Amino acid sequence: MNHNRRVLLKGTFAAGATGIAISAGLLTPKAALAAWPKAAFESKDANAALEASLGSSSTTESSDIKLKAPDIAENGAVVPITITSKIANTEAISLIVAKNGTPLAATFNLGATTSGFVSTRIKMGKTSDVTAVVKAGGKLYSTTKNVKVTIGGCGG
Amino acid sequence: MAKSSIKVRAKVKKGEAKVKCLISHPMETGLRKNKKTGKLIPPRFIQEVVCESGGKTVMNAQWNATISKNPFLSFAFSGAKSGDTIKISWVDNTGKSDSTEAKMK
The missing domain is CATH 1.20.5 (Single alpha-helices involved in coiled-coils or other helix-helix interfaces)
Structure with a gap:
């Protein structure tokens, strides 16, 4: 008892x-x-977000990454983005929208047989630089493109 | 759910499979206001999308609320053949999830 x-x-x-x-x-x-890196996605600073997501924030400009995005996006709620990486052993691709409230848009972790290619659609608050960051062989490579937004896609 | 929220099309060409999928999901950021009540609409967005084929994870995408509503995702991987199955599943921040399987053409 x-x-x-x-x-x-x-x-x-x-x-x-x-x-x-x-x-x-x-x-x-x-x-x-667990797997979803909350700190990385809620970070308001692009460099801190990269560090939390890919482990580093120092990137090298590379012409081997192609970032296809419209020069002018009429509707910020739907901005088509295509990233093609020709770098061998691409492990992960991250997408950063510098002027969004939370810059890190997505991280794609690729399998061993997956090609360095992803395409998706994102929201953009206002005109901003869009950066594709590719992780390959422990190093980070990036490419940036400015996208003009006429109507914002966040809030409203 | 009677009908899956995911639409998948996968095509194999020269050993490389190109996968396109469309998920129907509101992808609320949590920043939008309900115009009638003036209250914030709570966030609801997909956090993780996993794509598997042949027992291997070919792609694991982690998303923020930045991804557009009714997300579209396309990617490619090699070593696939026609007739293989591909499985796509997602989990959102409210813990809801869905998955679907499709045969590659």
Whole structure:
């Protein structure tokens, strides 16, 4: 009888501790998803976002990366972006929109057989530089293009 | 869900598969306001898209709310042949997920 009570007490105490951890923001449900680098995506600084996502923020300009984006995007809510990397062993491709509230738009982690090619559509708040960052062999390469936006796609 | 939220088309040409997919999802940033009530619409966006083929992960995309609504994604990978299956799945920030499988042409 007495022993059972101990166990119950212990149990409630442990549960209480987890509750505190959750309320303190240590164990948010988002963190349970693990793989998604929250810090990187919520960062308001492009360099800090790169560091959190790809492990470094020093990039080298490379002409082997092609960033296809419109010169003028009429609608900022839908800006088509295509990135083609000719660099061997491309491991990951990140997309940065410098003037968006949260600059890091996406990180594509590519498998061993995957070609250095991704295409998607993004939202842009205003005219900004769009940078494609390619990670290959532990180094980062980048290419930048300015896209003019006539109507913003964020907020509204 | 009766109907999958993902549409996939994959075509193999000379050993390289080109995959195109379209996901129907609102991709709310959490910054937009409901015009009638003036309240913020809570964020709801896809955080992760995983594409698998032949038991291997060919692509793992991590997205921010920056990606447009009803996202389009295209990529390519080698070592595929016609008739292989490709599996695409996504998870959003509210914990919702969906997945679909398709045969490559």
